[in-house]
Amino acid sequence: MGKIIKWAILGAGNFAREHMGPAIHAASGAQLVALGTSSVQKAEPFQAFAPNLRVHATYDDVLADEDVDVVYIPLPNHLHIEWASRALRAGKHVLVEKPVGMTAAQIDPLIALRDETGLMCTEAYMIAHHPQWHRVREMLESGAIGTLRHVDGIFTYNNPDLANVRFDAAKGGGGLPDIGVYTIGSTRLVTGQDPVAITHADIDYIDGVDITARVSARFEGFTAHWVTSMNTHLTQSMTFLGSDGRIRVSAPFNAGSYGEAQVELIQSDGSIRVERWPQEAQYVNQVEAFSASVRDGVPYAWSLEDARATQAVIDAVYEAGPPR
Known part of the structure; x- marks a missing residue:
């Protein structure tokens, strides 16, 4: 299988706790290594299934973590473009929740930044x-x-x-x-x-x-x-x-x-x-497909152009x- 792709999550909301956090943990070839939250209580459910998880008090600290390959962004919709862009500039691959932007035009600079960095960035469209x-x-x-x-x-x-x-x-x-x-x-x-x-x-x-x-x-x-x-x-x-x-x-x-x-x-x-x-576990499938794309260049089923x-x-x- 090769390299294990190491994931981090920005934010400890319900969806990340109930779906994507466990999916990353369960996925073959992936490992959840970091979480960004200032709340000890919100971090605890993640640490229950990923006990070695590093918890960072700020999102910037997550982006500075050199042991992170991919950042998953489940933040409120209006923050998606900002933090996806920051993560790309920090050298991280990005899986950002839908909808990527609040208008189609907002997604264009993110597509350009993806191309400029050569990193993987797309929408978490699990179906x-x-x-x-x-x-x-x-x-x-x-x-x-x-x-x-x-x-x-x-x-x-x-x-x-x-x-x-x-x-x-x-x-x-x-x-x-x-x-x-x-x-x-x-x-x-x-x-x-x-x-x-x-x-x-x-x-x-x-x-x-x-x-x-x-x-x-x-x-x-x-x-x-x-x-x-x-x-x-x-x-x-x-x-x-x-x-x-x-x-x-x-x-x-x-x-x-x-x-x-x-x-x-x-x-x-x-x-x-x-x-x-x-x-079939579609969230696990999504994580495994993204990790395979990052690791081996395997074609991915949903692009930022599709999201746009x-x-x-x-x-x-x-x-x-x-x-x-």
């Missing part, structure tokens, strides 16, 4: 590393449902805590930045296309933050409709309707915690096939919708 999405793309490319006509996507959850950072417009809050990246991004991921037009954008706002968005788009040869919401019962589904069949992904985004990863293919001859991935393209769609949705 790109789940085999169910590789399978959907294969099905579409092979013509399993004929010609793709329409994509229907939904991702909703109910968060009643208006003090949560997702409801803070100044910090990049909103349903589209948080979960629209999945409905829109997964459509782009498996079709390889960007929409040619946003034909409808019905958005509900609270204090400048989109709570619910109902979006229609036209692509070359097919249409799409996406619903995202932060005040609606937890629901996830992606459906691809073709001239000769249908593909349905039942747990498209939080496979495992939402439900078993399943792809159902129904074809016009009446045949039904369901493929399942009950044990998805953000450009979100920017267009906001522009097409009502004023905030």
Whole structure:
């Protein structure tokens, strides 16, 4: 396997503690060696599974740690560009949480800095590393449902805590930045296309933050409709309707915690096939893929250019919708 890639995390928030910290620890070829937090209490859960973890009181101290190869950045959205840039300048590879920027234009300087440094920097878009999405793309490319006509996507959850950072417009809050990246991004991921037009954008706002968005788009040869919401019962589904069949992904985004990863293919001859991935850990896959890219130059499934393209769609949705 070669060199072990050593990881650090900036911040000790819930998502890093519950998902990415354990994923880095569990990943083959990776080791979690450092954490940036000034809170002893927040560091303790990380040290429970990584007892040799070095805890730095500041993020700058993490970037100065010479034993760190990769910095993972799960900070609030408005801090992503700043700290990803700082980490690149410090000589670290960077995996930054989605969305990378609050607008597509904000991502351009980060792409330029990535190219200037020659370091790996991309968005933590974990679904790109789940085999169910590789399978959907294969099905579409092979013509399993004929010609793709329409994509229907939904991702909703109910968060009643208006003090949560997702409801803070100044910090990049909103349903589209948080979960629209999945409905829109997964459509782009498996079709390889960007929409040619946003034909409808019905958005509900609270204090400048989109709570619910109902979006229609036209692509070359097919249409799409996406619903995202932060005040609606937890629901996830992606459906691809073709001239000769249908593909349905039942747990498209939080496979495992939402439900078993399943792809159902129904074809016009009446045949039904369901493929399942009950044990796949997409966060671990993501860490292993990033580490392999850093160590061996293995091609990576999701680039900053992909993140920028998805953000450009979100920017267009906001522009097409009502004023905030």
